[in-house]
Amino acid sequence: MTTAEPTTAGPTTAGDGQAAPPARPRTNVAVGPHPSEPEPKRYSLAERLYLPLVGGMMVTMKHFLGNLLGRRKSYTIEYPEERREYSHRYRGHHILTTRPDGSVRCVACFLCAQACPAECIHIEAGEHPDENIEKYPLVYEIDMLRCVFCGYCVDACPEEAIIMSNNYDMAYFTREQSIVGKNELVKPYTFDEEQLGYRPSYPEEEVRRARMRRDAFDLVSAARAQSEGTRVPNAEESQREERAQAG
Amino acid sequence: MPALAEPSRPELAELERALGADGGLPEGAVVPEGDPSTGADQPTWRVDRGSLVAVCRALRDSPETRFDLLLDACGVDYPDRDDRFEAVYHLYSIPRGERLRLKVPLSEDDPTLPSLIPVWKAADWFEREMFDMFGFRVEGHPNLSRILCHEGFEGHALRKDYDPARRWILTEDKMYTPKFVDLPPAGDDDMFERMTVNIGPSHPAMHGTFRVMAVLDGEEIIASDVEIGYLHRCFEKMCETHTWQQVIPYTDRLNYCSSFINNVGYCRVVERMLGVEPPPKAVWASTILSEFSRIMDHCVCNGTTLVDVGALTNFWYLFQIREEIYGLLEACFGARLTVSGTRIGGLLADLPPDFMERSRKILEMIPPLVEDVEKLIDKNRIWMDRSVGISAISGEDAVDWGWTGPCLRASGVGYDVRRAHPYDLYDTLDFEVPVLYGGDVYDRYKIRMLEIRQSVSIIRQLLDRGMPDGPWIVDDPHVALPPKDAAYNEMEAMIYHFKLIMDGIQVPAGERYGMVEGANGELGYYVISDGSGKPYRIKVRPPCFPIFSTFRELIRGGSISDAVATLGGLNVIAGELER
Secondary structure (H helix, E strand, O other), X not given: OOOOOOOOOOHHHOOOOOOOOOOOOOOOOOOXXXXXXXXXXOOOHHHHOOOHHHHHHHHHHHXXXXXXXXXXXXXXXXXXXXXXXXXXXXXXXXXXXXXXXXXXXXXXXXXXXXXXXXXXXXXXXXXXXXXXXXXXXXXXXXXXXXXXXXXXXXXXXXXXXXXXXXXXXXXXXXXXXXXXXXXXHXXXXXXXXXXXXXXXXXXXXXXXXXXXXXXXXXXXXHHHHHHHOOOOOOHHHHHHHHHHHHO | OOOOOOOOOOOHXXXXXXXXXXXXXXXXXXXXXXXXXXXXXXXXXEEOHHHHHHHHHHHHHOOOOOOOEEEEEEEXXXXXXXXXXXXXXXXXXXXXXXXXXXXXXXXXXXXXXXXXXXXXXXXXXXXXXXXXXXXXXXXXXXXXOOOOOOOOXXXXXXXXXXXOOOOOOOOOOOXXXXXOOOOOOOOOOOOOOXXXXXXXXXXXXXXXXXXXXXXXXXXXXXXXXXXXXXOXXXXXXXXXXXXXXXXXXXXXXXXXXXXXXXXXXXXXXXXXXXXXXXXXXXXXXXXXXXXXXXXXXXXXXXXHHHHHOOOHHHHHHHHHHHHHHHHHHHHHHOOOOOOOOEEOOEEOOOOOOOHXXXXXXXXXXXXXXXXXXXXXXXXXXXXXXXXXXXXXXXXXXXXXXXXXXXXXXXXXXXXXXXXXXXXXXXXXXXXXXXXXXXXXXXXXXXXXXXXXXXXXXXXXXXXXXXXXXXXXXXXXXXXXXXXXXXXXXXXXHHXXXXXHHHHOOOOOOEEEEEEEEEOOEEEEEEEEEOOOOOEEEEEEXXXXXXXXXXXXXXXXXXXXXXXXHHHHHHXXXXXXXXX
């Protein structure tokens, strides 16, 4: 026989009187003969008298008093008054981002619809009056009951037009309501930094450079500027400013 | 540092000698098709269906082969071939640590197969699945009926000519007829009238949507049958119509208690097919988060099992651990349950800055809570009365039925993929594979508690090594999306971005079986690629599928309350069982 003898007995040969398996077997089988009685474990006297339950009660009391006196962290929260805090990577309700003038940034390229594993994004494209933009979505709908919140649409978007929020409150009375369109995806969000969830990630050291480079759009400052009625400096202006500061 | 276990090569000559001993095989009954030296992932044989049972019996019994575990059996459809169908069996030898794949070609006109139940009992449900999905007629099977699809379903869904968009209205007039195996004939002297009790599919003790029909004699279950498929959602059919990346969110929903392990398992298989090695940081983080997921899964399993037998407090203690781990996963990948944390070639995102401290904090809270549960439960006679000796199974039987994972290790067989075929960083780690010998509900609970401790030790060792520097995903534009700023600003990156999303990753043609140690056993992915951007076939080897097929034998002779305790301890997850 050319293969090495298995160092421990396999299940089919259990019971041949070998010693207990080594403490840390390198083979995948650690079976020797049954080390204990094959009969059901015998109860000790204490167990027969239910004595270990007293120790159990002490554990329960420890937790009870700890919770009562506030020394332990309580894991239950009083939703909806109290809300769980999620990170800025949380994949919640989608947001369609807008340009400084309030129009949707989406150019109806269908990449998100293509990337969606749940096939829940429906887009109908239209011609944009601005020649530089070409297309925009006449209809942009997400079926929230189909969506699996995987974030693939965010990864796929080449325009940073769809991102996700921290919002996990999604409840609908009818199935029709669950299909949300452009209005719902744009309107309720103020781009408050606290509410943003999963969005395109830049490698850390690249972030600054990317933002300094061309039209890398800062969503938060844009939304703020829009609400304040000011204008966001475009890329060239900010570069000029940058150069002026540097020089 | 192997990213995926490379199954070692069995000695072909030995196997042939073992087969020769059986004798009487016709010429060409077994044709070796490939082995690792010719580029296949594991030895593969083409076996004639007439000789299948003899070959399998020889492979199981010969001391030089000892393929004692039938891991998986599935069908594959190649409409362009002369023999249109293929039945594929994955065998594993626990004592030798070797793998073997058997392929049985079948023609379209006569897709009949002999049943392998006499060789491995695990074949029972796998053969029913082959019948359901491909229409293979398995001769000699005692209950050849649909298993995942509804009885009113027409056609066989995984055949390539079955339209994925086809819909059925399924009515209640066609229902699964329970088949009670080994039901003793009713005698005149029976003390009680026999009664058939239906439990589930919507019942709190059923942990999902299973339906158990039990024939009771008094309080004793004398025979039972299980109906599954209520959560079947065409995972494998959907994979064939989507790109390789799009499958990752689907894998989340297999064993949803530890979805990260599923992501890792799938991505490792595809990475090996592509010849891509994930960067060290991704491997390090995958190992840590897989172990956290395992802890979480064991907490859920033990917590809910104890609830089922009335010990509610433990559920609260163990779910505190789960809650913290969910928080960590959410901070890493943006979701608690369905994390989709990996991408082919690495991770979804860089780890958050506070990953180390946060992981250490969770590690500190786990052992005290586990100890609290053990103090409450371990020697508690009420729990012991409900669990010790209940639905005990021997190691031999468990292997025969295709068990893997903690349930098998509770029966005395220490097979663990992490030790037998180390992937990721497991070969560099110091950990034990706990083995218990009772094989009952108590030991299945206890082994999970022991494994939680081992997982804690693994994570601690990895954290002590420190986080590797570098990227979290491969820098290969054919596999991973380019960084966002490049996609926005550079033409080349933009083209790659579009190509990857529209056409998907182009995986070279071939097949591969890859496995990881899931929280309830060996989670295998048998993946076939035809070189296009979509998988040709993905078969998941769900660890709880063979385990749950044993349920009817486990609960025989016990009471209904034993059946409830048994089901909890097996950790059957409907998402994975029914795909």
